[in-house]
Amino acid sequence: MLIRDIQALLGAALLCGESRLDDEVTSGFGADLMSDVLAFTDSDTLLLTGLCNLQTIRTADMLDISHIVFVRGKCPDDAMLQLARERGICVLATHYTMFKSCGLLFSAGLRGGGRDE
Amino acid sequence: MSDCLTLRFTVPADDFTRAGEASSSTKATLKQLGLPADIIRRVAIVMYEGEINMVIHANGGEITVEICPDQIVMVLKDTGPGIPDIQQAMQAGWSTASGAARDLGFGAGMGLPNMKKCADSLDIESTVGVGTTVTAVVRL
Numbered sequence: 001m002l003i004r005d006i007q008a009l010l011g012a013a014l015l016c017g018e019s020r021l022d023d024e025v026t027s028g029f030g031a032d033l034m035s036d037v038l039a040f041t042d043s044d045t046l047l048l049t050g051l052c053n054l055q056t057i058r059t060a061d062m063l064d065i066s067h068i069v070f071v072r073g074k075c076p077d078d079a080m081l082q083l084a085r086e087r088g089i090c091v092l093a094t095h096y097t098m099f100k101s102c103g104l105l106f107s108a109g110l111r112g113g114g115r116d117e
Numbered sequence: 118m119s120d121c122l123t124l125r126f127t128v129p130a131d132d133f134t135r136a137g138e139a140s141s142s143t144k145a146t147l148k149q150l151g152l153p154a155d156i157i158r159r160v161a162i163v164m165y166e167g168e169i170n171m172v173i174h175a176n177g178g179e180i181t182v183e184i185c186p187d188q189i190v191m192v193l194k195d196t197g198p199g200i201p202d203i204q205q206a207m208q209a210g211w212s213t214a215s216g217a218a219r220d221l222g223f224g225a226g227m228g229l230p231n232m233k234k235c236a237d238s239l240d241i242e243s244t245v246g247v248g249t250t251v252t253a254v255v256r257l
């Protein structure tokens with residue numbers, strides 16, 4: 001699924017990473033706990049999260065995650081966006097809840113990007 | 118060994134905004150060296166969880182990363198409170214983390230078990246009141 005389609009489906013604002021709008025992702029992972037993101041995601045996946053601080057961006061950076069959607073109206077601050085820009089990470093923000101965001105994307109064909117244990 | 122590259126970092130105490138800088142910098146170096154993506158990912162996960170632990174549990178410390186032709190060795194040394202029962206600390210879900218740590222997205226007791234899973238070997242030496250040294254090896 002193209003990032004620009006994900007943006008449209010979630011009515012999301014693009015906060016940085018314009019050049020990545022035509023990137024394609026095939027899977028997504030939703031979590032507010034960064035240790036879970038570090039333990040359960042496998043490859044480059046779309047990260048949906050309600051955790052909004054610098055560690056969110058750093059966690060994505062560690063795992064080569066290039067696309068983040070902040071859910072529930074969470075709004076990253078300038079320091080976060082600056083780090084995201086430096087690392088080439090595309091950041092979207094939606095007012096939808098985690099469940100609704102994941103549900104919409106799953107219905108549209110995006111698959112789970114984590115390991116089920 | 119002369120064909121090893123050594124990186125050294127000081128992890129500042131109680132600075133949650135800078136937690137992860139050493140790991141990020143190490144990851145960038147490994148990328149520049151052209152190491153395989155899977156190796157970089159495992160090193161990044163181990164070092165980042167370890168670095169976060171130094172910040173949230175131990176007032177920071179020192180990290181040394183030795184990049185050799187056959188392995189990458191990370192030594193994370195702090196002079197924090199120490200771990201009274203290492204076996205217990207290794208259990209998934211065991212955590213003494215503060216609310217502030219949980220606010221960062223950590224503190225669910227998942228760090229050490231994931232470090233063990235991602236590293237080829239993980240060794241913890243700890244003395245209560247003296248500090249903790251975590252040595253993790255990822256083989257190439």
Ligand SMILES: Nc1ncnc2c1ncn2[C@@H]1O[C@H](COP(=O)(O)OP(=O)(O)O)[C@@H](O)[C@H]1O
Pocket residue numbers: 035166170171174175195197198199200206207211212213214223224225226227228229230249
């Ligand atoms: N460097 C350290 N110094 C002191 N205690 C530590 C250190 N690292 C880990 N611990 C202890 O081990 C527990 C488990 O660590 P971990 O699995 O990373 O989970 P978490 O950090 O989420 O609590 C911590 O809650 C803490 O009690």
Ligand SMILES: [Mg+2]
Pocket residue numbers: 166169170223224226227228229
């Ligand atoms: Mg931890």
